[in-house]
Amino acid sequence: MSERVMPGRTDGLITLGAADGLWVDLTADSAVPTASGAFTCPPAHARTGYVLLGSHAVATVRASGGQWSVSEAEVRRAAAELNAVRMDRQDLVRIGPFRGAPTQEGEEETPLRWRRRITQELREPGGPDGAARRDVGRPYHLAGIDWRQVLVEQTRDGTRRTWWLPRAVVRLLDAAEHTETQWVRAARTRQASAAVAEPSSHLRRARDARGRQTTSPEGPTASPRPYTAELEGQLYSVLSRKPGISRRLAGWACAVCRIAPAAVLDHCHEHGYVRAPVCQSCNTLERPDHLYSNDIRVASRYTRLFRTDTDDWLRHWHRCPGCRARTTLPLPHLAAWTAHIACRSLRPTHRVPRGRTPCGVLRVSWTGSQNAPRSCLLTVAVDSCPSGEHRVLARVPYREAAERFRFWLAETAPAVAAAAGPDRLDGLPAQPRPVVADTGGEGLALF
Template structure:
């Protein structure tokens, strides 16, 4: 490639030169990269930036319809990607998932890498050439994509965990960039999140003149103590569930039976909105991103959710929560004072927590001495994966019990170690939802 740095442009190089530089610098990287990361779809210089690895690189008009990028930013992105190690045996499932985006859905310019991969792999073979996505944030994901069948009629798709982290980081960086630039197109090109949909669903009317909702009855614990594995197979159970109001919001019609995966007991019939709201945000099987909806679960609607979780006989007897929920509570409540903060943007006062809160664990709640929760902050300026605390499972349980007695004394009073009769002798392990299929898991 004969293109060089453009003189007199403050270190700007053309898009073609950026492609050549990116390929040359990342040729030996563990994460495979694409040859045309800046000039080929889905990269688009016209939106003001391109994604290279987990970094946003600004684009600058160069006149005559041409665009440039800062050479130093391309080098920084390449150096960051080169530092990533990849274990191709450590895989994360990325699809296919129920409720995947339909063909023809408007992508816009957002990365949304999971949706893009699903959309391409689900297309008929004869239609892939015209819409072939050449790369994602400069990463050639096809070279590390693994397809497995595991005896199932449909194949599943997997990527190395390190590559998933890079692409997740790219989505986060893009979101932060667009928010800082206050681009109004964000609201148009990005579909509403499940949490926004949940808030909208909470506003459903409690009565209807042309539907059966006027006959909905309140749930009064009729299914308490029943095992989901047994109850879910009974004929007509779906129609019976639809006859209740949601046991959490008490307004929308119930649609699913929420149950505890650790003990197997039914909690209550709930609506899709509340079931989505309550579901942990698994990044991987033992890794949770502590998203904004946990504020509602552990702060604004605490008593309602604690009462709902303790409808499980096992959780109520042991005065605890399922491991994913306990981990999220430990991160966003018990470790809140440890989270670093930085000054807010110009024109506003005070400070705000920086980065994204995450909690992971090793071991099992069924072997509490070996189970350890690790609370960390991703994308923190003082350290991208800054560890805030490592909390043993037993300590997390004791903290929760103390907090429960203060936050919801009536729920705490109903719990206790003297209610172990009838519980399974060997509790079921946590079933981590790495497939994102079905929102009735938690």
């Protein structure tokens, strides 16, 4: 793209109006839709000292004449970061509403709070379009992203509405919220230090001097650090109650995607051990799609868990000492693997104009429990068949499913398999959870 001559450019600074036009121009070919007015329309507010563009915070300064401006180089850097994002519109993450969902922990109020903003706007009569018509000043973008263009609304049972966004957009907004939290925290720290060290007159002169300078492209935010198994082997019931754990989580990058900042502490529901801090997007991707407590729908997203990004997810699940020692997965995940991988060849197909498509929707249910493997049985079935059929594909005993998984793990992720098994007890905590009696026991009652 040719260098664009910006009106009103002074020492690398451009006005907010010019920055709006530059942002739209630079991101015209981006996979993620952007909005005009990213600097001048709510929720952007230049007087707070920054404007969010994707996961990047662009600092605002008051130039000569009292006009608010931003660094052109920072706008271009933020646009380049957004243009590098690849978005799959079919890879969706549910953003609400969630019945009985716990409030997000946080010691500081983050102004963005994008999930709350979207939920409030969608719940108003007429949805986001109606809200925009009633009040022109309402926010229509978040961090420069026009989320309305990619929002998907689905209806279950003809009454219940759910809202979904592409995973790439969710990760961007999560990263933007993390960036804003770090920025505000750093600004408060600087203000507290300056109030102690400098008289008020010196403060005013320092602020004026900073306002005449071009801001640093790095800004005061700190990148999340990689997670290196600091929490492995700890019980979630104990660790989640420790004060300051939410602040500590915000300092790590997601242990799975290693891109977005961590937001939740993922743990094994069977054994109770912490796996690792993960972002909201990866936590949603990993969560089984339960229809009932013992019945899950095997959605297309399992392709990423068991085929596309297999190594990352298997390594993550085996951060739980219980799953690693048994060389297996939690029962809902093992059931999904059995349906999606072990029984894939059994799923019928139907002829379509461009070939054949898999029949209906895969579903797997189970009777019994993994704590009594002899009586646990997995049933793989197909629902919503286009021809009106409903058929059971296979009934697989738990032990057979676990054995198939062990062979598949050794072929698919040898490094993960090599670290698993009852003879790999070095990583187990000193005081493991109580042993669960297995009446059919053949060495499976490790926990």
